[in-house]
Amino acid sequence: MTNKASFLCIDAGSQSVRSSLIDDAGNVLFKSQQPLPPPETPNPGWAECSVAVIWDAVRKSCQETTEFCRTHRVFPHAVGVTAQRATTVNLDSAGQALCAAILWSDRRRTVNTKPVGGLTGLGMRVMGVDDTVRNFQAEAEINWYAAHRPQIWDATHKFLFLSGYLNYRLTGKFIDSAASQVGYVPFDYRRHRWAARHKWHWRALPGIKRRQLPDLVAPGSLLGPLTEKTAQELGLNAGIPVVACATDKACEVLGSGCIAPSQASLSFGTAATVNVPIPVYREVDRFVPPYPAAVPGHFLSEVQINRGFWLVSWFKNEFAQLDKQLARQQEIPTEQLLDQLLAQTPPGALGLIAQPYWSPGVRIPGPEARGALLGFNDAHNRAHIYRALLEGLAYALREGLERIVARQRAPVALIRVAGGGSQSDQILQMTADIFNLPVERNRVYEASSTGVAICCAVATGTHHTFEDAVGRMTGMGTQFQPSPNTAKRYQELYTNVYLRIYKRLKPLYKTLLELDQPDN
Numbered sequence: 001m002t003n004k005a006s007f008l009c010i011d012a013g014s015q016s017v018r019s020s021l022i023d024d025a026g027n028v029l030f031k032s033q034q035p036l037p038p039p040e041t042p043n044p045g046w047a048e049c050s051v052a053v054i055w056d057a058v059r060k061s062c063q064e065t066t067e068f069c070r071t072h073r074v075f076p077h078a079v080g081v082t083a084q085r086a087t088t089v090n091l092d093s094a095g096q097a098l099c100a101a102i103l104w105s106d107r108r109r110t111v112n113t114k115p116v117g118g119l120t121g122l123g124m125r126v127m128g129v130d131d132t133v134r135n136f137q138a139e140a141e142i143n144w145y146a147a148h149r150p151q152i153w154d155a156t157h158k159f160l161f162l163s164g165y166l167n168y169r170l171t172g173k174f175i176d177s178a179a180s181q182v183g184y185v186p187f188d189y190r191r192h193r194w195a196a197r198h199k200w201h202w203r204a205l206p207g208i209k210r211r212q213l214p215d216l217v218a219p220g221s222l223l224g225p226l227t228e229k230t231a232q233e234l235g236l237n238a239g240i241p242v243v244a245c246a247t248d249k250a251c252e253v254l255g256s257g258c259i260a261p262s263q264a265s266l267s268f269g270t271a272a273t274v275n276v277p278i279p280v281y282r283e284v285d286r287f288v289p290p291y292p293a294a295v296p297g298h299f300l301s302e303v304q305i306n307r308g309f310w311l312v313s314w315f316k317n318e319f320a321q322l323d324k325q326l327a328r329q330q331e332i333p334t335e336q337l338l339d340q341l342l343a344q345t346p347p348g349a350l351g352l353i354a355q356p357y358w359s360p361g362v363r364i365p366g367p368e369a370r371g372a373l374l375g376f377n378d379a380h381n382r383a384h385i386y387r388a389l390l391e392g393l394a395y396a397l398r399e400g401l402e403r404i405v406a407r408q409r410a411p412v413a414l415i416r417v418a419g420g421g422s423q424s425d426q427i428l429q430m431t432a433d434i435f436n437l438p439v440e441r442n443r444v445y446e447a448s449s450t451g452v453a454i455c456c457a458v459a460t461g462t463h464h465t466f467e468d469a470v471g472r473m474t475g476m477g478t479q480f481q482p483s484p485n486t487a488k489r490y491q492e493l494y495t496n497v498y499l500r501i502y503k504r505l506k507p508l509y510k511t512l513l514e515l516d517q518p519d520n
Contacts, residue, residue, distance in 0.1 A: 005462045008065060008076040008236070009452035010058060012083040012162055013248060014105070014270045017054065018446065019061035021069065021076065022453035024462045026473030028444055029074060032064035040100065045107035048100035051089055054162070055169060059233055066235035076236070078460050079170060079226060080243040080452040082251040083162040086183035088141045091165070093157040099149070101162060102141050104183075104271075105306070107359075110144045113137040116203045124200070129287040135362055137204050140184035146207035153207060159185075163247070164214045170242045171224035179219040179246035179292040189289035190281045192218070192297070218296040219246045220458040220466065243452075243459040246294035249273055249302070251451025254294040256416040256442050257474035259467065264401055264412045266431065266439075268421025272308025274397045275300045276404050276412060284407045285363045294451055295466045301408060303400025306359035307371075309421045311389050312338070314358070319382045335424060341383035342390070342426040347433065347486045348493055349384040351375040354392030355501050364403070365502060368509040372501065390427060391490075394434040395498045401435070415439045416476070418447035425478070432480040434494065436487040441477040450474060 004023040011018040016036055021029040034057035039047035069075055086104040091097060102108075115121055116133055124130040137143055145153040160168065161183060164176035178192040186194060186201035186208060193216060195201040202208070217223065223242045231238040245251055249267060253275045258265040260277065267273045278299050283289055290299035307314075316324055316334055327334040357369035373388060405412055415437050421427050422445045432439040444450055454469040456462075463469035 005077045005457070005460065006074055007453045007456035008062065008079045008240075009449040009456070010062065010079070010081045010166065011248065011251075011446070011449050011452065012054060012058065012081070012166060013448075014084050014103070017057035017061050018449060019058070019065040020446075020449040020453075021065050021074065022449060022473075024453075024457050024473065026444070026450055026453065026475065028449070029072075030065055030068040031446075031449075032061040034058075034061045039103055039105065043108070047103040047106040049103055050100050051097040051165065054101065055166075058166065058169075062234040062236070070235075076240060077462070078241045078243050078456040079236070080245045080456045081163055081166045081170070082245050082248045082448050082452050083166060083180070085161070085180075085247045085249065087162040088183065089160045089162060089165040090145070090152060090156045091158045091160065091168075092155050095158075095168065097165075098152050098155055101165075105359075108144055109138040110140070110147050111138065113143055113147075113204075114206070116200050120200050120203065127286070132287045132363065133200070133204060135367065136184055140205055142184065142205045142208045156212060158214065159208065159212045160214055161185075163245075167223055167242065167244075168214075170226055170230055172227045172230075173224050174214040175223050175244075176214045176216060177219045177221075177223075177244035177246055178216040179244075179250050179294055179296075181216065182247050182291050185213070189291065189299075192216075192292050217244050219244050219250075219292075219294050220296060220455045222459055241460060243456045245452045245455040246292065248448045249275065250292065250294040250300060251455070252418050252448040253277060253300060253451070254454055254466070254470065255444070255447030255450030255452075255474060256418050257470050257476070258416055259295060259298075259470055261408060261410045262413045264404075264415045266397060266415055266417045266419075266422075268309050268417060268419035268427070270308060270310045272305040272393055272397060272419075272421075273302055274400045274404070275302045276401070276408065277301075278408060282407060284403050288363055294455060301404045303397070303403065305356055305393060305396050305400075306361065307356065308393060309419065311356060311358060311393065312421065315386055315389060319385065335420075338386060339424055339426045341386045342430070344383045345387045347391075347430070347489050349388040349391060350379055351377070352380050352384050352388040353395075353493065353497055353501070354388040355498075355505070356389065356392040356396050357502075366506070368506065368513045369502070370505075370509045370512060372505060374497075374501065390430060391434065392498075394431050395494055398435050398494065399499065412437065416442060418442045418445055420445065425480075428478075428480045429483075432482045433486040434490045436482045436491065438482070439480045441480075443475040443477050447474075
């Protein structure tokens with residue numbers, strides 16, 4: 001079928017697991033997608049998934065892909081994994097999961113954690129970052145297990161992110177990519193390694209020991225050979241190289257072809273993000289680090305909207321039941337019908353504006369943040385709500401990009417978009433108009449798998465450098481230019497209304513948060 005090298009790329013996302021066969025020119029030869037069930041919610045705000053369920057989806061998707069390989073006599077030269085960030089797995093000494101994985105969207109927190117003391121704690125208070133560190137402690141799954149599930153924590157031999165668990169299943173070794181360590185762990189984001197013993201991270205997370213964490217290697221490195229046991233499960237040959245990759249967002253940025261600070265990558269996925277790749281460590285918000293890029297030694301300056309295109313799913317469930325039914329009958333995605341709602345409404349949604357903070361943040365927005373829809377009048381209907389939600393997401397991402405650009409002191413000239421929402425021409429034109437910048441759609445909208453393939457190509461020597469691999473394996477689809485009149489309309493709404501909303505509503509959000517506490 002092809003004389004090119006090909007790679008088996010596993011992408012364990014929030015809603016599904018994808019297994020793709022991608023060649024060294026970036027062509028997707030085959031893809032299998034296995035859905036994941038909605039998160040389990042044993043308590044309000046919790047989000048868990050059985051590790052066995054995730055692995056079963058990996059197994060099924062890989063088996064379908066390897067069946068294609070056998071039929072067409074195309075055999076992968078390497079295997080790579082990317083996964084949703086900040087999803088944690090506890091393993092016992094036999095390598096078995098002790099409990100369900102806590103997903104990135106989980107909102108449980110640990111209260112009354114012991115503050116970091118001594119001169120380190122004093123320095124944090126002087127610098128005004130003690131609240132950020134306290135939030136880190138409260139969000140850390142490590143502290144939650146130690147406080148609320150001590151029997152599980154005492155039995156935890158290894159504490160891994162989902163990528164580390166999947167790499168363990170593939171190689172039999174507790175080893176992961178340094179570019180996959182995004183979450184509440186003692187990781188040195190400046191040096192891309194576990195924090196030194198004297199660093200504050202270990203005081204903030206007193207329950208964790210270095211021996212409970214995996215070994216780390218740079219992305220594009222070899223983790224080890226595929227074990228015989230797992231090879232039989234997946235339908236592969238034992239001994240195939242398993243490659244260190246990066247988080248799903250980092251692989252998506254790489255697969256979008258964004259490797260220069262003049263390029264921004266927008267991810268229109270469950271969580272919406274704006275990323276700018278940078279060669280040096282520089283924080284957008286103090287004490288909130290840039291994450292590791294999939295290119296070794298590089299960084300991603302990022303702003304994330306936790307409930308990004310999840311809002312589209314929310315809208316479908318709450319306001320578009322008929323559209324969902326019609327889409328099933330016509331065998332098309334519901335989003336294709338929702339595009340018609342955008343066509344029915346003008347830019348600006350007749351003054352209806354959304355602040356898309358359906359889930360809180362850390363600094364900007366803060367933990368008190370809520371979602372808001374402002375400006376209703378009797379002319380508005382569900383089509384205006386849908387447009388306002390999407391425009392609100394774009395406003396929030398533009399605000400994030402402006403903060404990044406101000407900190408980096410380097411302009412962005414081009415935006416590349418990936419993720420499910422990037423399939424809509426209407427949404428991409430809206431994005432170009434709101435950012436007032438040219439927007440390009442990726443050739444492959446699920447660019448995270450392309451990023452995995454690039455890491456595999458470099459690790460196996462198929463391409464000599466990441467720059468070479470990006471040049472040969474990525475490509476752009478349609479470009480959308482901003483419309484001057486529409487961009488002017490959005491500029492007025494963004495500057496005069498949107499940017500003022502959060503500051504005005506923040507005191508009310510704080511009051512709502514206080515009233516929602518169990519004691520009230």
